Amino acid sequence: MSALRPLPRWADVLVLPLLNLALAFIVSGLVVLGIGHNPFMAVWAIVTGAFGTGYGIGYTLYYATNFVFAGLAVAVAAHGGLFNIGGNGQAYVAGLGVILVALALQDTHWLLIAPLAILAAAVFGGFWGFVPGWLQAKRGSHVVITTIMFNFIASALMIYMLNRVLKPAGVSGPESAMIAEGARMPKLGQFFPPFNYTPVNFAIFLAIAALIGTYVLVWHTRFGYALRVMGQNPAAARYAGISNSRMIMLTMTLSGALAGMVAFNEVLGVQNRLVLDFVADAGFVGIAVALMGRNHPVGIAFAALLFGALYQGGNELQYVISGLDRTVVVIIQALVILFTGAMEGLFRPGLQRTLMLFSPQQTETAIDRSTVRSES
Amino acid sequence: MNPGVNTNAQRPATAAVAAPASGWAIELEKINKRFGAVHANKDIDLKVARGTIHGIVGENGAGKSTLMSILYGFYTADSGTIRVDGVEQAITDSRHALALGIGMVHQHFMLVDNFSVLENVVLGAEDSGLLKPSLDRARRELDRLESEYDLEVDPDAIIEDISVGQQQRVEILKALYRGAETLILDEPTGVLTPREADDLFRVLETLRAQGKTVILITHKLREIMAITDNVSVMRQGEMVATLKTAETSPEQLAELMVGRRVLLRVEKGTATPGRTLLEVDNLVVADDMGVPRVKGVSFAVRAGEIVGIAGVSGNGQSELLEAITGMREARSGGVRLNGNPIRLRGDDGAARARAAGLAHVPEDRQRMGLVTAFMEWENAILGYSTSPEYRRGMLLDIAAAKRQAAEQIARFDVRPADIMLKTALFSGGNQQKIVLAREMDRDPAVLVVGQPTRGVDIGAIEFIHNQIIAMRDAGKAILLVSVELDEIRSLADRILVMFDGVIVGEADPATATEGELGLMMAGIAGPAGETHP
Numbered sequence: 001m002s003a004l005r006p007l008p009r010w011a012d013v014l015v016l017p018l019l020n021l022a023l024a025f026i027v028s029g030l031v032v033l034g035i036g037h038n039p040f041m042a043v044w045a046i047v048t049g050a051f052g053t054g055y056g057i058g059y060t061l062y063y064a065t066n067f068v069f070a071g072l073a074v075a076v077a078a079h080g081g082l083f084n085i086g087g088n089g090q091a092y093v094a095g096l097g098v099i100l101v102a103l104a105l106q107d108t109h110w111l112l113i114a115p116l117a118i119l120a121a122a123v124f125g126g127f128w129g130f131v132p133g134w135l136q137a138k139r140g141s142h143v144v145i146t147t148i149m150f151n152f153i154a155s156a157l158m159i160y161m162l163n164r165v166l167k168p169a170g171v172s173g174p175e176s177a178m179i180a181e182g183a184r185m186p187k188l189g190q191f192f193p194p195f196n197y198t199p200v201n202f203a204i205f206l207a208i209a210a211l212i213g214t215y216v217l218v219w220h221t222r223f224g225y226a227l228r229v230m231g232q233n234p235a236a237a238r239y240a241g242i243s244n245s246r247m248i249m250l251t252m253t254l255s256g257a258l259a260g261m262v263a264f265n266e267v268l269g270v271q272n273r274l275v276l277d278f279v280a281d282a283g284f285v286g287i288a289v290a291l292m293g294r295n296h297p298v299g300i301a302f303a304a305l306l307f308g309a310l311y312q313g314g315n316e317l318q319y320v321i322s323g324l325d326r327t328v329v330v331i332i333q334a335l336v337i338l339f340t341g342a343m344e345g346l347f348r349p350g351l352q353r354t355l356m357l358f359s360p361q362q363t364e365t366a367i368d369r370s371t372v373r374s375e376s
Numbered sequence: 377m378n379p380g381v382n383t384n385a386q387r388p389a390t391a392a393v394a395a396p397a398s399g400w401a402i403e404l405e406k407i408n409k410r411f412g413a414v415h416a417n418k419d420i421d422l423k424v425a426r427g428t429i430h431g432i433v434g435e436n437g438a439g440k441s442t443l444m445s446i447l448y449g450f451y452t453a454d455s456g457t458i459r460v461d462g463v464e465q466a467i468t469d470s471r472h473a474l475a476l477g478i479g480m481v482h483q484h485f486m487l488v489d490n491f492s493v494l495e496n497v498v499l500g501a502e503d504s505g506l507l508k509p510s511l512d513r514a515r516r517e518l519d520r521l522e523s524e525y526d527l528e529v530d531p532d533a534i535i536e537d538i539s540v541g542q543q544q545r546v547e548i549l550k551a552l553y554r555g556a557e558t559l560i561l562d563e564p565t566g567v568l569t570p571r572e573a574d575d576l577f578r579v580l581e582t583l584r585a586q587g588k589t590v591i592l593i594t595h596k597l598r599e600i601m602a603i604t605d606n607v608s609v610m611r612q613g614e615m616v617a618t619l620k621t622a623e624t625s626p627e628q629l630a631e632l633m634v635g636r637r638v639l640l641r642v643e644k645g646t647a648t649p650g651r652t653l654l655e656v657d658n659l660v661v662a663d664d665m666g667v668p669r670v671k672g673v674s675f676a677v678r679a680g681e682i683v684g685i686a687g688v689s690g691n692g693q694s695e696l697l698e699a700i701t702g703m704r705e706a707r708s709g710g711v712r713l714n715g716n717p718i719r720l721r722g723d724d725g726a727a728r729a730r731a732a733g734l735a736h737v738p739e740d741r742q743r744m745g746l747v748t749a750f751m752e753w754e755n756a757i758l759g760y761s762t763s764p765e766y767r768r769g770m771l772l773d774i775a776a777a778k779r780q781a782a783e784q785i786a787r788f789d790v791r792p793a794d795i796m797l798k799t800a801l802f803s804g805g806n807q808q809k810i811v812l813a814r815e816m817d818r819d820p821a822v823l824v825v826g827q828p829t830r831g832v833d834i835g836a837i838e839f840i841h842n843q844i845i846a847m848r849d850a851g852k853a854i855l856l857v858s859v860e861l862d863e864i865r866s867l868a869d870r871i872l873v874m875f876d877g878v879i880v881g882e883a884d885p886a887t888a889t890e891g892e893l894g895l896m897m898a899g900i901a902g903p904a905g906e907t908h909p
Contacts, residue, residue, distance in 0.1 A: 241726035
């Protein structure tokens with residue numbers, strides 16, 4: 001084992017993800033080739049499908065909106081050393097909050113409903129994150145386990161709510177009533193014609209605000225400082241007088257609230273009603289987005305766009321090349337997640353060595369670190 | 377070239393080490409290693425005679441680690457030659473070094489905690505697909521090594537159940553099992569109690585008697601004087617001297633290391649204690665497993681005095697410190713700061729203790745006192761991030777934090793003076809200065825210090841000791857816990873000796889001898905000769 005210098009920041013946040021992405025696409029290309037199609041055509045179809053038209057861009061941005069919220073939810077928890085896998089459940093339950101507010105106030109204006117729906121999504125999603133946080137802080141149950149369980153509980157709860165409570169008389173499917181026409185939040189297409197007939201809506205501005213807000217919160221507030229201390233070194237947090245238990249509960253609540261914004265986008269922005277499984281596993285994509293984006297808002301914005309483009313471009317693929325359909329894109333997504341998430345360290349040692357060849361100034365500190373390192 | 381020649385003409389006379397009858401085990405000649413602008417090793421010559429214990433001293437950053445990394449195959453030298461047993465070698469990696477009979481015992485052990493001693497020794501050196509034959513062979517070999525070198529360890533004991541000293545023996549056995557003829561030990565006593573250190577020295581003497589060669593890297597001059605045959609001093613990448621240990625003195629070595637005269641004794645005036653600032657009343661504290669470690673401890677520290685708690689590590693000092701500073705809940709008893717009781721419940725007790733005027737330099741700076749992944753300035757506000765001076769509306773006043781960090785760095789001469797540098801990249805001594813600067817900066821009434829100079833080089837030790845004395849003279853109450861008896865004796869105005877969770881006696885550092893204190897630390901005798909079973 002030889003000592004390697006840690007990667008400079010630009011390489012960590014830019015070069016490494018791009019290398020991983022390139023590898024994912026190369027392997028995907030081989031798969032497409034194996035099926036008997038031209039991989040370059042497939043990539044072109046995905047790119048033009050996602051970005052070639054206003055329609056495509058609108059859909060890409062709509063998907064990206066969901067992934068930004070879900071990715072930020074994972075990232076905020078990760079900064080505190082917590083792995084929130086419960087984004088799906090938190091978003092799902094948040095949908096209940098959104099629809100309750102929207103239905104109760106559907107005779108008023110959407111400008112009144114939207115902020116209250118955001119609040120309701122935050123409260124419901126936050127609560128679904130708080131409970132696992134409380135269980136870990138007070139009972140020592142690990143959030144990885146409990147958030148997975150809470151996804152299932154959320155699923156069961158929502159099936160019950162949709163079938164038994166929210167379903168209006170005369171409707172056969174498990175879904176709530178539609179919000180009254182006058183109370184629906186307008187889509188961006190109404191103001192910007194190229195986005196006509198696409199679901200992208202005002203939630204995208206909330207997503208941008210959430211990206212900026214998360215950056216400020218994590219790196220410019222006392223809470224963010226305490227969060228990062230806890231995430232990096234819980235013993236130092238205790239030494240500093242930062243209450244780990246309180247921070248865990250707060251962080252999980254915040255994470256759940258962020259995941260809940262997916263419901264705002266979906267329920268109030270697109271569907272105007274609550275339907276079964278409206279989250280469509282955005283919570284899990286959020287994990288990949290956060291991993292690929294290195295838990296940094298800028299990275300998450302790009303990763304969310306990438307996954308949004310893959311979703312949208314993948315849908316278009318089947319119309320362009322017969323024989324290739326969304327399943328190919330699922331493979332590509334899986335490979336992207338595999339290489340950027342699970343195997344993100346694949347190129348790290350090689351990249352470190354390569355960079356050390358070119359800039360060896362700090363190599364000595366790397367040796368010192370590896371020889372006097374305290375983490376034993 | 378002439379062995380042991382002085383590479384720097386301005387240095388005081390260096391006794392030339394004559395070529396030994398047994399020959400050289402290791403010869404390094406004109407070793408150079410550059411890392412960009414940093415010239416980590418400049419024309420290093422080092423010859424280690426076979427069958428001797430050779431000490432290498434130098435401050436952190438002097439290039440010891442780099443040199444040993446080159447010898448052990450972590451790094452390749454830019455230029456220079458390495459000869460092992462007289463044969464020139466280009467050591468490519470540590471496996472190659474091992475094959476040449478060079479073994480290394482790292483400061484932080486590379487053991488699998490839940491494996492047995494035997495399994496750890498065999499790990500990576502299995503010689504068949506099935507484990508059983510390897511283990512059986514290893515058991516026989518281990519038996520032989522243990523008796524030959526007087527290194528008793530139970531081969532079936534699990535690593536996490538044995539003491540640190542025993543774990544170190546396993547590391548030595550691992551190296552011997554792989555056929556090491558030359559053993560490099562990096563700061564081996566940093567983690568040991570005085571008794572364990574004595575045991576280690578006996579083992580090293582046995583190794584020498586059996587013809588093995590030992591290279592001992594340390595910053596403790598006392599150890600160099602006690603055990604080595606020859607000693608080499610490094611400073612700023614250069615080998616400044618190689619001397620026969622018998623012909624040198626700690627003062628001379630210290631001066632060579634630092635490049636200026638160093639006071640090894642702390643100079644301090646007499647204490648003028650004022651009113652009581654810290655009171656500990658019948659404190660009972662349990663460890664993480666619920667085992668009581670502090671069993672009813674009471675004492676008081678007054679303004680303007682340093683009270684030292686001596687004891688072999690593991691006798692409840694750590695738990696006592698953690699309870700007083702609010703990091704660990706006490707079972708019963710109380711702590712009063714400046715007359716006010718502090719609530720020791722909950723996991724944010726440290727914040728209440730700080731608010732009451734207590735500053736804390738923890739025993740383990742890297743585990744508790746610092747977030748090593750943070751930049752320096754971020755650590756300068758650890759524990760104080762919520763204080764008003766860093767508040768700007770809802771935000772953290774980063775500019776104020778950076779300003780304060782820069783001031784602290786300047787005042788405590790932290791090097792490099794870079795508040796944006798990742799804290800892990802500072803040397804141990806400078807990391808300790810960062811913690812001290814932060815804790816002393818708030819003008820606390822009470823300063824609790826654990827192991828202030830653990831892993832800190834000699835120039836920084838002097839500085840840290842002087843800072844602690846200055847705090848005392850400024851009228852602060854200081855509680856000092858250290859396993860370095862020398863440190864306690866030279867710094868403290870009163871010594872409390874802790875054994876098995878209770879304070880077994882009090883001693884006056886001016887009159888108590890090391891022997892008396894040692895007996896009390898071992899739980900054998902109280903101050904008036906009374907026995908403590």
